[in-house]
Amino acid sequence: MDPVNILLVDDQPAKLLSYEVILQELGENLIKAKSGREALEHLLRTEIAVILVDVCMPDQDGFELVAMIREHPRYQKTAIIFVSAVMMAEPDRLRGYEAGAVDYVSVPVVPELLRAKVKIFAELYRKTRQLERFNAQLEQRVADRTAELQASSSQLAALNEQLEYRIEERTREREEALAQLFEAQKLDTIGQLTGGVAHDFNNLLMAALSSLELLSKRLSDGDDRSRRLLNNAIQAAERGAALTQRLLAFARRQELKPQAVDIIRVVTGMEDLLRRAMGPGIRLRSELPDDLPWVLVDTNQLELALLNLVINSRDAMTEGGTVTIFAVPETVRQEGAKLKLEPGNYIRIRVADTGCGMDEDTLARATEPFFTTKGTGKGTGLGLSMVQGLAAQSGGTLVLSSKPSGGTAVDLWLPVAGQIPYQSPVAEDEAPVEEGDQVSRTILVVDDDALVSMGTAAMLEDLGHRVTEVSSGRDALAALARNQNFDLVITDHAMPGMTGSELAAQIKISYPGMPVILASGYVELPGGIELPDILRLSKPFSQDQLIAALSRSFASEASPESSVKQSYK
Structure with missing residues (x-):
């Protein structure tokens, strides 16, 4: 049995x-x-x-x-x-x-x-079960005999038609599955290529921007034409850096890094980019209040989400129209469960257009991955699904409303941040320290790219510091062992043999009071040793950002750790 x-x-x-x-x-x-x-x-x-x-x-x-x-x-x-x-x-x-x-x-x-x-x-x-099987076998035998007696040409035709339909349906399903697989592989390949190439591109931009910035300080005030040409080169390099940052944000594989974000500042800062993305014939209206609570979200992903929504609106308005962005505070109580949101305070960001709209069937599938109404090669079908995923991971939701010829409105609900806005170790808009606050220091620069190392050293020397350059983590440890009078180490992350993270961890063990700044061309460090307290600089960085990082590093000398450092100087 x-x-x-x-x-x-x-x-x-x-x-x-x-x-x-x-x-x-x-x-x-x-x-x-x-x-x-x-x-x-x-x-x-x-x-x-x-x-x-x-x-x-x-x-x-x-x-x-x-x-x-x-x-x-x-x-x-x-x-x-x-x-x-x-x-x-x-x-x-x-x-x-x-x-x-x-x-x-x-x-x-x-x-x-x-x-x-x-x-x-x-x-x-x-x-x-045995009895059921016996009964089923008996019934099947009777049914088989009956079917044989009742078989006819019309039944055979129906069977053939059904078979042809099944083959066609399975063929279509297979083609759709292969197309989705191809799109997924294509996106994964693009992400890997972007993440790898952008690091090297950021290093090149770092070398170019540092040299251009120092050259700008040495240019005479009377040479206006050269000054304009130099500023034009700096702006072009900065635009390249901004483009690289957005490509890296798309290619990231890390989990979201939510922080308190000012929606008004994000939208205002993106207006030029959004207008360029929409092109001529489409008007952008921003109807934001004077003040809004900050939301808890990943800034880079929020910017990418807004860009995706605006591009979708643009594609729905082939003959021109208006895209409106506004945001309002909302409170979800118990009766707000239909939104699938926890009770609390939210900011509802709406991106609305005057485009062709969607029918009910299209609206129901709009957020499905790889679903798109655009022509071949004009869209991946991932835009709205990425925005919906961001909303869900951030503790919010995405609500779509649309009707044919009536435009589309996308509401992005994000939770209000319940704490003081997070400040990164080196903020983008942080003001440089005053000249009088600068003290000449001895700094060790570690970078396997000679152009980047030269540019960083030149900016430091321009500030009056003494610089020693090495090209690897092993050489850096050897330099520290020979000369323990260094005040600070600035190291690249992606280096052969020993990464900057591994070097920083070794320095923290061997020289506990030594400040370390980790500079990287990646948006996020691609794995490795976790050093949550270390100061980081994203390449390419300006001299003002470098000054701010130095100021924060040397400010720690007033802390108890400074006594540890003095023991080996």
């Missing part, structure tokens, strides 16, 4: 093990589930003969689970035995039988009694 499946449901592993030991003599297949949800998953995948259910479970008690099982047509007659150390009064038993149980076993379990009951119901299941 083939063994049947017996499902054991209990949230306590020890009890499951004891049931398994008791019932293994029956020679049946024993399947264990630690929760109601896991039990339902087994029931959907496997044919079960007998179910042993614990009454008291934390997430879902046995009565509720049995009631759900009985709702499934396949398990309306399956033998279910309750196991309970409590709730054994007659009303409880009556409730269990009403839920669908066929028997009770009290705890502590008597092994012989449990085996006997399970064996009876397993045998009953086996005999029932």
